[in-house]
Amino acid sequence: MSPRVFLAAFILLLGASNAWAQLTSEQKLAKDRGIVLFNQLKAVSATPFLTVAAEAGDPEAQYFLAESLRAKNHYMNSEARHWYEAAAAQNDLYAMIQLGRSKNDICDLKNDCPANEKKAAEWLNQARDLAKPKADLGDAEAMFIMYELTLDDSWLEKSASAGHAIAQYWLAVGYKQGDGVFLPWKRSEAVAKWFKASAEGGYPKSMMEYAAILYEKGDLDGFRHWNEQAALAGYASTVYGYGSDLAHEPDTYGFPLDIIKGYALVYSLKELDGGGGLQARVESKLPKIAAKMTPEQIVEAQLFAQKWKLTHPPLSFFPDRLSH
Known part of the structure; x- marks a missing residue:
């Protein structure tokens, strides 16, 4: 796995934080564990870990704790x-957006919100006031936040052009769904261009979208390459598919047989313990692969899974930072 893709996946998983210096080593570990669990779609399990860092004042932990509680x-x-x-209060723009978008707050439903509580529009205006100057200076993430605030596609295009991998993904998705004006044969080129750019920027969902485009073109080498890259980045859904392919269960895309690694990757997904809804598929797939293995090979594969976990990013479904 290239250092660039590993770094991008790690940044997407944990995000940037200016408050790490305020946390003890135990609080940092709790925060990191909480975000891993959140990204594995295990909000209930993530809550106690995130609470440790949130109570210590870490704004990113506070945001993901709020997301977990709302989920x-x-x-x-x-x-x-x-x-x-x-x-x-610590200028987390994503938190401001979520506060601004909230339409089903329990106090709104009961019509008894505190008189001094900021209204949704005030939160959105505050986020815009903070993001706009940064966006005007070319900050790619700020441009993406301006798109989220305004739904003005020009901000999405600017963010994508500035290299924001998630903006590139959503721009490609929009074009794929019919946004923008293109000559018929140019639309597919634009879709492929932006999924590829996002994939090269380390975003696993785009890796799989671009892989599908290459498969449709008959480029099986390219398809296999991006499947592998998404699995190396920890994208749980692809880890399942990639492991199954390596074990030739089934052999659909021409991956070289590696039954040890294939079993190991599928086995590693047991860690999710139901997160993301993969457990039933894993429990069904493992016996099929194991039927073609010796007991010694199964033990070897389980050891391989342990080593893989220590040397690769944590499993993740890469949920959107701004949930709906």
């Missing part, structure tokens, strides 16, 4: 709002 309850309750507001 667990399916609405913006007072506890989630508290942690969004704590992160927003």
Whole structure:
């Protein structure tokens, strides 16, 4: 795996934080574990770990704790709002956007929100006031935030052009769904261009989209390459498919047979313990692969899985930073 792709995947997983210096080593470990669990779609399990760092004042942990609480309850309750507001007070723009988008806060439903509580529009205006100057100076992430705030496609295009991998992904998705004006044969070129740029920037969802485009063109080498890169980045859905392909269960895309590695990758997904809904598929697939292996090979594969975990990014479904 290239250092660039590994670094991009790690940044997408953990995000940038200016508050790490304020945390003890134990608090940092709790925060990191919490974000890993959150990205594995295990919001309930993530909550106690994120709480440790959130209570220590880390704004990123506060944001992901709020996201976890909102996911667990399916609405913006007072506890989630508290942690969004704590992160927003430290200029977390994503927290401001979530506060600004909230339409089902429990106090709104009961019509008893505190009189001094900021209105949704105020949070969005504050986020815009902070993001716009950075965007005007060419900050790619700030441009993407301006797109989220305004839904003005020109900001998305600017962010993509400035190299923001997630903006590139969403620009490609939009073009694929019919946004923009193109000559018929140019649309597919634009879609491929931006998925490729995003894939090269380390975004696993784009790796799989670009792989599918290459497969449709008959480029099986390219398809296999991007599948492998997505698996190396820890994209859980692809780890399952890549492992199955290596074990030739089934042999669909011409991957070289490596039954030890294939079993190991599928086996590694047991760690998710139901997160992301892969468990039933894993429990069904492993016996099929194991039926073609000796007991010694299965032990070797399980050791391989342990080594893989230590040398690769944590498993993740790479959920959107701004959930809906």
